[in-house]
């Protein structure tokens with residue numbers, strides 16, 4: 001007899017990551033997972049080497065150095081910071097702590113897919129409300145909130161749209177939500193648009209709002225699995241119980257701490273990314289391919305129809321360039337392209353331009 005999983009788990013599809021397959025002999029250019037176009041700060045490898053002395057011991061379960069450094073850079077209270085094995089762990093634990101059968105999450109049409117997975121972990125329901133031209137619509141979110149709603153989840157900037165609503169819109173959303181509804185603001189790409197005015201962290205101090213960030217994107221540490229969030233203290237306390245104790249390896253904590261310390265390097269990454277993003281956008285515009293304006297390290301390309309997207313994608317994959325298909329987001333006419341190194345990005349835009357001309 002096979003042991004039976006709970007019915008709502010048995011009904012779940014496995015989480016779909018990108019498939020990174022190119023023809024044999026082709027160099028893979030990964031444009032599918034929004035990773036950084038360059039390695040992390042040189043300080044990171046030194047920190048990892050130091051941390052290797054001592055890996056017979058469990059890592060710091062309280063992330064003391066890392067929280068202290070985040071708090072210093074962002075002017076936050078270190079006691080209200082939780083760190084996760086990626087911000088995905090924090091999203092999952094928030095769901096386990098606050099959602100369940102009969103509870104609902106409200107999010108936007110093209111919300112980051114993992115929130116639906118996290119809701120499904122707990123058998124909670126999820127409502128996606130329409131966006132306006134790929135922008136989160138605050139009023140539509142508020143209108144969709146019902147008696148069962150326990151959480152509203154917004155990624156800002158959004159993934160896969162790349163658009164960003166102004167901070168005053170996030171504040172307006174908070175003001176219009178019932179006080180007992182948790183607002184989760186996922187700022188995985190926040191660094192790419194910081195001037196850095198530290199955004200909406202203060203909401204965590206005065207309302208049931210959680211602000212999430214990650215080291216996976218602007219800091220170039222996707223492989224180290226470190227995310228963090230700024231939490232109201234009660235919500236932090238409940239969420240913390242569900243985190244894996246010792247969740248972040250010592251080398252990862254050291255790497256993230258060093259990366260946070262080197263703000264100049266991270267800002268340079270964001271600057272280079274924005275330059276290449278602009279070049280690619282200009283080339284696509286010249287080629288007659290629509291690009292959604294982005295505040296992130298990726299771009300959403302909108303082709304005429306699903307078949308065009310399929311045909312463009314086939315030509316790219318043939319040459320080793322793997323973007324992300326958007327069918328699972330209900331956008332089969334779109335491809336999402338991570339901004340990668342300048343030469344590769346130029347090559348991708350040349351391939352697409354030629355493809356477009358040949359049509």
Ligand SMILES: *Cc1c(COP(=O)(O)O)cnc(C)c1O
Pocket residue numbers: 034085086087088089112155158159186188213214215216217222225226227
């Ligand atoms: C990449 C991403 C994350 C991050 O995940 P990690 O688990 O920290 O690697 C979270 N939210 C959004 C919207 C993302 O695009």
